[in-house]
Amino acid sequence: MKELPFMNLSPVYIEISQGWLKALRETDGLDVPLERSANGQLTAACKETLALSLHKFLGRKGWQPRARALCAIGANGVSLRRMALPPASRDEFSKLVRLQVETEFPLSPDELSWGYRKLDALPANGAPSRQELLVAAVKKDRVEEYAGVLFAAGLNPVFTPAAMARAYLCPHPLGSCAFVDVGQTQLEFVGFENGIPVALRVFPWGTEKRLDSLAKAIGGKTGKVYITGSNGAPGEIIAELRSKFGIVCEQLDAASGAGQSAAVLGLRKASEENNGPALLLFQAAAKPASIGSFKFSQPVPKKWAVRVAALLAVLLILPYAEALLLKGHLSKKLAALKSGQGKMSAIDQEYDFLRYLKLNGPPYLDALYLFAKAAPPGARFESTSMNRRGDISLRGSMQNAQQVTDFRAKLIDSGFFDRVTVEEQVPTPDRQKVNVRITAQWKPVEKRAGLAIGPTRDEIEKAKTNTVGQGNSPARGGMPPGMPAGMPPGAVMISR
């Protein structure tokens, strides 16, 4: 599938030396020190740290494709050969190269990671046409070890010798020259003749004897010698080579920022400017099997997918699990509540009983209060009879017929009575008063509910004052303690 431009990550340029890894992506750089075991391979901890650092450095999203990595590796173990092959078709040519590699190198092609670059050599007059190649090979284990780590970090790496990558810092065609890179513990030398690398060697660094070897390798045929390195030593080497061996050297300025080295910058220049010959790349596929067992190598989206699936499963199962887990508990609680329903029926019964008692309490005192309040001065009641159905009968006397009429009007106006009937009104023989017999019926409880019957605050105060003024005699007007209503003055119950 063709990747869309916005999805692509910019390429990463990497150099892996014996002691460090430098990575450059656009303007961002990364330096990671390397730790190797006795056999020169990276330790497991180092691989993990390296992969994690690169992973973090890249910041690649799960949906983005792997970034392409141009990776330069040190000259240790790298061999260069020039070969000439007869012309052949493309398929056969590859087989021929493989056969030639098998002949030229001490290891079989399966054990090597190798690559080649076609050279533009002119055939000699009369000679048969042959294709010249420059072949570079290194032990497969080494490249695959790096490829595994870089693949795990989310990169799609290709490899090339760092010594050849540095040459891209100089303008092409190169002609005959040499490049010496000064490392922490070794010097990498590559010699060019007519722009074609012919010698690639590594010298231990730190003793004069080794510089002798380097000077010997440079020899007198080589033109300019370019020195690279970032640890401050190139200046010393240049001076020493000039003073002791008469070799003129030139230092190549390579930026010394994070992730930058001569090889890294050379790779970038080769990739971006497309000048000079194509890079010689090792044929090495990054096999996921060689990645190892880094924890982060689990794809992040898969991890999240597993979490989401688990969450969905929990959401699906939870309602059923709730039913299974809580059903018993809820049943017990419900049974306990239902057993308490007997108490509710008792509450119902007692409530209704007391309510009935309240509603059926006959308002005898209210009736007596209203009689006393409505009674005109001089009125006398001889007997009163009431029952809980509301039937009232009164017998007494008043001064005249007008008082009887007023008395009845006041009772009706109180709103307490349904009807008030003067059944008998007879003047006394001396015509001084009238004897009356009155019957009445009070209203049902629901119609009496809104009435305010009883003495007002002022009447209570007045009754108290009268009580005090009359020698605190309950028999002469004031109501005894605990009475809800005071009997107003003027109402007298006859006693013989």
Next chain:
Amino acid sequence: MRTLTDHEKRTVRRATIGIAIYLVLFAGFQMWKFMHKQRVEYLQLVADATQLRLKVQAYQSRAESLKRMMEEYHLDPAKLSRETIVGEASSAIQKAASASGIQVGTVRESASRGSADEIATMQFEGSGPVPAVTGLLNRMQTLGYPLVIDSVQIAPDTRPGMMKLSLTIVILNFEKWKTPEATHA
């Protein structure tokens, strides 16, 4: 035993996978049915519990009203005894009358006939001044017994300043009590 050919092995393998899938689906369906049934029952229980909770909440206000009425009437129906209530109520009425200043006269008790709402009826006679009479009428409902005064008769007494009081008192049957129809009470 004859060695199976590749074709037979493939057939056996496919059959095994098919049976396994069937069993997984069948068991899964049964399991789902069981779980679904459990969930339906659980939801029913939750609905019952919610309904019951609402009912209990409604009873809380009713219980508070009941408590208020019990305090108002000094009456706890649960503590009343049918066997002793008539005697206790009679004694309480007479004590209240004496305390109000009424001279207790004739007291007659008669068991209720015909009405299941009443336990007994009492005829009470006494005499006293007007405040004593009204005081007794007022205290009658707070004596702690389910008493309803059926009728009141107040008439003049032979002694000056005194009234003759005649009451018919009904003692309600709190056990077999039923909601009566509305009366003119």
